[in-house]
Structure formats: structure tokens, C-alpha cells
Amino acid sequence: MMWHVSILSVGLTMLVCGADLAQPSDDAHREHAEPTARVESVPAVREMGKIGAWIAAAEHGQTVVVPAGLYREHVRITKPISLVADGRVVIDGGGRGDIVEITAPDVTLRGFTIRNTGIDLDRENAAVRAVAPRVTIESNTLEDVLFGIDLRESPDSVVRGNVIGGKPLDIARRGDGLRLWRCDRTLVEGNTIHDGRDAILWYSTGVIVRRNVGHDCRYGLHLMFSDDVTIADNQFTRNSVGIYLMYSTGVELTGNRLIRNRGPSGYGIGLKETDRFSVRNNLIVGNRTGVYIDGSPFTDRQPGEFTGNTLAYNDVGMMFLPSARGNELTENNFIDNIDQIAVAGRGSLEANRFWKGDRGNFWSDYTGYDANADGVGDFVHESHTLFENLMDREPSLRLFLFSPAQQAIEFVGRAVPAVRPEPKFVDEVPLMRPVLVACADSAQPAPVVALAASAFGLITLGGAVLALSGALGSAGLRSQPPRPSASGVVAAAEEVDA
Amino acid sequence: MIRIEHVTKKFGRTVAVDDACLTLPPGDSVALWGANGAGKTTLIRCVLGLLRFRGRIHVGGLDVRRSGKAARLLIGYVPQELGFYDDLGVAEAVRFFGRLKGLRSTDAEASLAGVGLTGHESKRIRELSGGMKQRLALAIALLGDPAVLVLDEVTASLDAVGRAEFVSMLRGLSGSGRTMLFASHRVEEVATLAERVAVLDRGRIDRVVPCRDFVASLGHGAVLHLVLPAHVRERAMLSLKAGGFTPRMNGVGVLVPVSSEQKAGPFRVLAEASIRVDDFELVALDHGMNASEPRVSNRHAKEQRS
Amino acid sequence: MTTIASWAPVERKSAVAKPPSFARNVLTVSRRELRDAVRSRWFLLYTLAFAVLGLAVSFVSAAGGGGVGLSGFGRTTAGLINLVLLVVPLMALTAGSASIASDRERGMLAYLLAQPLSRTEVLLGKYVGLACSLLASLSLGLGVCAGVLAWRGLATHPASVLWLAALSFALALGMLSLGMLISVLARRASVAVGTAIFVWLALVFVTDLAIMAGAIALRLRIEELLALSLANPLQVFKMWSLHAVDASLDVLGPAGLYATEEFGRTLHAIFGACLAVWIVLPLVVASVVFSRRSPL
CATH class of the missing domain: 3.40.50.300 (P-loop containing nucleotide triphosphate hydrolases)
Structure with missing residues (x-):
């Protein structure tokens, strides 16, 4: 793989470390110490245009090592070289335009801090833009950028280990943290993208997206017309939507964690007209809708496979649009989703299967038992709660969740066959225990001490009120035995009378 | 005050x-x-x-x-x-x-x-x-x-x-x-x-x-306090008046001022009228506010049937 | 009849110059009321029921997690919210409704009011006393519950328990206020308690079901639905708890999302104001009625 050419093999290293630059004059310092919001920790301030000059001086295949410092310039890499930061190298775009533009193939950009792009959405101001194949963008930190890494027709590229942080703008005025346009066979690995708009793949086939983290964006990962993509072991938290697949074919989703993606649509995973996909061993927790399926699988070439996923505490575990047919769910854990399986509108789930052979799913609301201890419930799992049924029809009724009225309705639904809705779906072999969760929640330590402290506080408060009432202290008064006093009455009466 | x-x-x-x-x-x-x-x-x-x-x-x-x-x-x-x-x-x-x-x-x-x-x-x-x-x-x-x-x-x-x-x-x-x-x-x-x-x-x-x-105004020697069921009080008043007494009603019965020689008179009158007396008390009254406490007498006859 | 001219007030040597202050009387009455309430078997019953049911709910919620070590978003808390919605209004409404009416029936009210006390002092004193007993009951119940959860290492966020305790108390205050109003209006204790239970049923079930039916039949808009449910203090409590614990109402679907987006940070203030109205208004009305009407 040519982008793995080691920089050590590069023959000539161009070192620029003149004494005049290492110890800048007072004038130069003053010139660059213009007011800026950031606390500067860079040891030296460099003159403008320096990196450009070094690139101009470099030859094809060379590695340009840029010494630590702050560079206020816009860099164009026009020849196949490696540009490597030595220490903390900050390239500041000054809030204007793009910052690094790569127009030549086989370029490596490694270890820079690139920040402060323009905010022009029409011009799509980007921290790093490549328009040539086989670029490697690695271990850079992108801060305060509109678009982060924007690859246009750059197949066979590598985007690895970058941290991409967007500008603190409204979601509508942000740019994409990562965008691939016609970048077949690209590897996107180990990046962290936050506070951007989307990480999006357009028309890119054979891309691998793994071990990335995306949080507080709009779409954690968005595929458009991108086929044969592998998405593995990523984590998407607090985005509007975790992973959204559109019009793509041949997608594997494995071992991803989709947690608390709760935007207006709020899908953990959304599939729209996606074909030949498998969704395996993902952890989908606390999203508005765990998995949203619209028109997928798109053809009947291959059933949509959902296996070994854990869907827990989502408002809706899986939401099927009426157009969703041909999905097979096996060995998934459905744990305390308020609505485990929902059908939008008045659709039916008939064309989807909730068990296969002897493999069903685990349903936390399963009420049956397992007398023969084979791990499979003795009764089929049928889902029909009246309130879910009402909610599917009238979503605004969710407002009454967790109220006794909801329970009253469900009780009526169970007790009165006349209003009992048809079962939404049937799992004939429900599992008694959840299947092993591939990637358990990165357990925040259970706040036992704090909980105990609050328990203690509450009990103390209650005790204090009781003590205030004196209810506890009255025992002594009560224990004194009453004395017979019939004679006393008369005596006292006489005393008063006298 | x-x-x-x-x-x-x-x-x-x-x-x-x-x-x-x-x-x-x-x-x-x-x-x-x-x-x-x-x-x-x-x-x-x-x-x-x-x-x-x-x-x-x-x-x-x-x-x-x-x-x-x-x-x-x-x-x-x-x-x-x-x-x-x-x-x-x-x-x-x-x-x-x-x-x-x-x-x-x-x-x-x-x-x-x-x-x-x-x-x-x-x-x-x-x-x-x-x-x-x-x-x-x-x-x-x-x-x-x-x-x-x-x-x-x-x-x-x-x-x-x-x-x-x-x-x-x-x-x-x-x-x-x-x-x-x-x-x-x-x-x-x-x-x-x-x-x-x-x-x-x-x-x-x-x-x-x-x-x-x-x-x-209530009488001279004593007041006979007769406890009577509410529904017979009016009738008792009439009978007693007819018998020459000056009865007054109070909350639980009838008060009849009696002279010392005719203390049982009202009982006779009421018995003749078939009126049942639940209880009675005879209170002797001293004139004037220096009276010692009233002497309560005869609280043993719990019930006097007609 | 003695002539008026002969009348003159007499200063008695040991007479107390001034009646005790408002605050002192309220305090005296409330302490007595608190003591009486705490000693009654209802207090023990409710406290125990609350703790036991709370624990049951917590363990059932935890068991629903299938033991996979996932900490859900306040699943336990959601169960506890439901429990509070059922038990706390019943507790507070019956306690409040029994207070004045049963005193009246026992002749105690006349005796108390014959003392140098104003009616507002009696009413407020009883309110404060009963409120303190409810506070004790709730904090003991939830405290025991939280203690056992901590001991068993079940994941429940302490902040949500504390929020729940505080909001339950606010709800209890409102329901107590309503109960006292019922008590002041009713002539007999049995009528008062019966009315309280009817009101409880109405708030817990009937109102919500009616709004739901209305939402389906009349195609209510989301904001109308939200406004209607804000009229029910139980819904306010529920939404506030969810908002406080989860920092978002979007779990309640479109209406919740609308609330979050439209009001955002002011939601705390809105919910607080709604509950405050439920606390203050019935109590003020009760106080006015109690002062103007013959209390006997």
C-alpha cells in the first residue's frame, strides 16, 4: 500500500532551524502578538508564508519537517511530498478561506494543529481539502473549522487519528467534519469528530470506517450512494442521528456503539432504501429511536440481517415504516425500550421476521417462563399493548407515558379482549436471557457512595422532622403508670370548696 | 366586661x-x-x-x-x-x-x-x-x-x-x-x-x-327535676298544669317547683296520665346567694315506671 | 338590664398583655399537628408502603435490565415517578381533607378556635404540621429505598433520587393544599375524605384519559395538548421530574420535544410556577372560606 511508505525512507530531510528564527526579534514578536482569544503556548512565532516556501523548495517524494511554532498562512501542497510537524505546529487560517489544500497525489500531512477556517458555507471553507488521490491525513488536530477534512475524488486515501472540532455555530451554519466525495477504498480510522455537521460519504465504494468517535454532530456518519462500506467499532454519542445509510448497498455495521443520539429524528441507526446490509453486535442505547428502517432492504436479494445487537432504553427500539420488509431479527436483546418495536402509521410487520429457526430474541417484557430450562421461553412472545398501539397511531400521546393513566389503558388492553390490539409481531422462540453483549457500556462507576450519602441525607431529614415533632421523645412521659385517683378527686373538690 | x-x-x-x-x-x-x-x-x-x-x-x-x-x-x-x-x-x-x-x-x-x-x-x-x-x-x-x-x-x-x-x-x-x-x-x-x-x-x-x-319564681321549697323522653314532655306539661303545678320545660325534661309537703305529687299526676319518668332529682333550694351547695337527694330510684 | 354606662374594663393583675404572635401560634399548632400525624398509624403505613413499593419498583426495573450492566436513563426513576404519582397525592389529599373536617366533627375545632388564635393561624398551622409529616414520610421512604439500592449496588443516580424527593414534596404540598380546601368546604369528615378520593381518581386517571380521548377525537394540536396537561399537577410533576432527571422531555414524544424546544431552560420555572399555583391557590381559597364561613 503506497500510502504506508515510511517517512524514514525518505532520503533527504530538510531541516530549517536558523538561529534567527529560533529566537525571534522583538519586532517580529510584537507583530504577531495581535489580540486573540486563545492562550498561546507555542514557543515561537514564525513568519508568514514559510511553509509555502519550504514546500516550494522541496522535491517530489521528500519529507518536509516543519518545526514547532505558530504559522499564520494558507498552505497549498502541489507536489507529492510528506509534510510532517515536528512538535506542536499550529497553522492558523485567520478565519479566512481554506487552510491546507492538497492538489497533488501521494501527499502525506501529519501531526499538525490546523485551526480557524473561514465560515463561508457556499465556498465550503475547509481545514484540509484534497482533490487528488492517495493522500494520507494523519494525527492532525483540527480546531475551530467549518469543514474539517474534505476529500474530493481522492480514492485510496487514509484519514487516520485526526481530531476534528467544529465551530460553535448553529447546526445550520456548520460544515461537515469529514466529507468524502468519490473516494473509493479509503480508510477512515480512529478519528474523533465533534461539534460538526455531518461525517458523510458520497459515491464512495469500499470504504472502511472503523474505531472512530463522533459526538455532538448532526449525523455521526452518513452514507449516500456508497456501496460495500464496512462500519465497525465506531462510537457515536449525542449526535442528532448516529449512523444514517441512504441509497447504499452492501453495508456491514458491526460492533458500533450508538448512544443517546436524540435529535429531532434521533435514530441510533437509520436505514433508508439500503440493500444487502447486516447489522451485528451493535450497542444501541438511549436513542430516540434505536433503529429506523425505511424501505430496507431495498430489493429481495438478501434479507436485512439484525443479529446480536443490544437495544436498550431507547424510546423506540426499532421503528419499521410500512415499506420495511424482509428483515430478520435474531439473538438481539430488546431491553426496556419504552416501545420495543413500533410500526409507523398503520403498517404491518408481517413481511419481517422476529425469529428464525430456533433463534429468537431476548425481550425484557416477555412474561412467559422456561419450565424445561432450554433457554427458550415456553410461550411465544406476542407484543400487543394497547397504549403502544395508541402511540403508534397518535405519537403526541407519548406525553402521557409513565402516568397511571397509561397503565390503566394497558390494564384494560390486557383485561378486555374486545379492545386488545392484534399482536404486532410474534417471536416463537424468545430467549430467556440476553445474549452476551459484545461491547458493554463503558461502565461509569455506579455512584454508590453518593447514593448512600443521599439516602443518609434523606433519612436524616426525615428523622430530624420526627425529632422536631417530639414524637420520639415522648416515651418517657408515657411510661409513667397512671395512679388511681378516685379519692383525690373528692379531696381536691373539697379543697377548692373550702 | x-x-x-x-x-x-x-x-x-x-x-x-x-x-x-x-x-x-x-x-x-x-x-x-x-x-x-x-x-x-x-x-x-x-x-x-x-x-x-x-x-x-x-x-x-x-x-x-x-x-x-x-x-x-x-x-x-x-x-x-x-x-x-x-x-x-x-x-x-x-x-x-x-x-x-x-x-x-x-x-x-x-x-x-x-x-x-x-x-x-x-x-x-x-x-x-x-x-x-x-x-x-x-x-x-x-x-x-x-x-x-x-x-x-x-x-x-x-x-x-x-x-x-x-x-x-x-x-x-x-x-x-x-x-x-x-x-x-x-x-x-x-x-x-x-x-x-x-x-x-x-x-x-x-x-x-x-x-x-x-x-x-320557680317555687318555694324544692324543685323536682323530671327527666322525660322528648315526645311526652308537652303532654306532661299539660297534665301537671291540670294537676295544679307550675312546671317549666328545660333541655332534658320538666322542672316542677314543689312545696315540701307534696314532693311526690307530680309522680302521681304523671302516673295517672301514663307518662313514664326516666329519672328524677329533687333539688332543695335555699333562698339567697349564700346558699351552701344544693343538697342532692334520692338519686337511687333510677327509673319510675308509670 | 344593666346600663352601658356602668361598664368599664378591668385590668387584671396577671392577665397577659398581648396575644402570641402569628408565627408563634402557627408553630404551636403545627408542632401539635405534626406530632399527632406522626403518631397516627397512617403515617407509619404510608411510609412503609412507600419504602417497600419503591424498593419493589427499583428491583423490578433493575431486573428488566437483564443484568447486562447497562445503566439506563433513569429506568428506576421512571418507575418511582409512577409510584409517586399514585401514592403521594392519595396520601396528601386524604391527610388534608381529614384535617379540618374531622376536627369539626369531634368538636375540637370549636375548642381550638375559642382560644386566642386566628383561623388563618389554625389553618396554616395544620398545613405546616401536616406538610412536615409528609416531608418526614417521603424522605424516610425514599431514603430507605435509596439506601437499599446503594447497598445492593444498583445503579441509580443520586441526583435523580434527590430531585424526585424534592419534587414529590412539592407535589405533596399542592395536594395537601387541595385537601385542606376540600376539608374546609365539607361539612362532614367522611364527605371530605370521599371527595378527596374522588379528586385523586380524577387527577390520576380521569383527567389524563379525558385529555387523551380529546386528543384523538378533536385532533388537538401539540401545544394545546401540552397546555391541557399542564393544568394537571400530576402531569406537571411527571414532566418536571423527567426534565430534571433526564434534562430533556423529548422522551415524551412530539409534545415533549415541542416543550423542550419552545421553552428550553425556562421549563424549570414554568413547572415550578404551575406547582406553586397548586400549592398557594387552594390554600388561599381555603383560608378565605374558613375565615368567612362559620367554622362549626
């Missing part, structure tokens, strides 16, 4: 108190006399500011409606029956009301000793007998040494012995300069405690007479 001016109280269409006027100078003791429903309790509740009414009532110069709290501070009140937190200890109750009366500290033991409840301090109220409860109520009423005592049929739920004891206790209190207003339908109580008697009839104060005159 108490000034009642043109007080009218209606419950719906029923007039309970009708244009009542009554003034008690300090140290005065007035009994409200009348049958049940004559408006005694209602008037007392107006004095306590418990009811809304037309007219004006001042206690110690304070309007009971506008400054009821201050006015009630001058009043010690004993109800017909002490209804209170049953679970409360006796001494606790005294201290509680002491606080409500603005006393900094209450010597509960001393108060209770004053009414002969020494030794019952740690009992609960519900463990007390009726008479003891009334004495507790009296102890509470006397907290803070109020200038006015208001008593509402305080002996009505006591038996004869309890009644006698309680009245004697109250007598010990009169003459201490306290103003006393009390409702009663027992002659001996009125005779013992009142200086004047306000006779109420269907809400109106019929007349206010000195106690001596009132007692005299």
Missing part, C-alpha cells in the same frame, strides 16, 4: 339569637337560662367569635370580630365536652394551651393540682373520666388567669356526683372578681353560681332578673 349589643344570628331561616342585648360589668355572673334551642350555645359561640353574627359584642372593650384573638385572650372557655387530641398527655395539653395563650412557661402541675388532677399528668386525655376531662378543661380555661369565664353547659354530660363536684369547684372561683357567663338548664347550678339570670326563649332574651327572684 362583656357587652352584647343587638346580636342576631340566623342559620338559614332559623333565627337562633334574636336581637340580644346583655351587659356584664366586671365581676358579674350571668346564667343563660332556657330550653334546648333557646339560643344559649349560639350566643356563647358568638361571644367567642366562633360565629358570624349581626350586631356587636365587646369583651374587655375589644370587638370579638375585629380583634377576636385579643378578645379571646381574656376568656377562659369550658365547653360541654372536651373534644381534643385524645392521644395527648394531660400535662402536655395544659402546656400546649399555655403556649397558645401566650404564656412563656406553664406550670402544668400547679394548674392540674388546682383542679384536683394531681397524679394524672402523664395520662392520655382519652384515659380520663368525663368529670376529669371537664376539670382538665377548667384548668386550661384558667391558664393565664383570664378575666372572663365562659361556660357552656359544662355539667351536662356528667353524672350527679361529678356535677356536684364540678359546681362546687366553680363556686370556689366566683367572687374572685372574674366575670362569668354560662349556659345552664340546671336550677341548682344557676342558684349557686349566678348573680343574674338571662332567660332566653326562642332566641330572644326574655328578661334579665336577679338570681334570687328567678329562683323564687
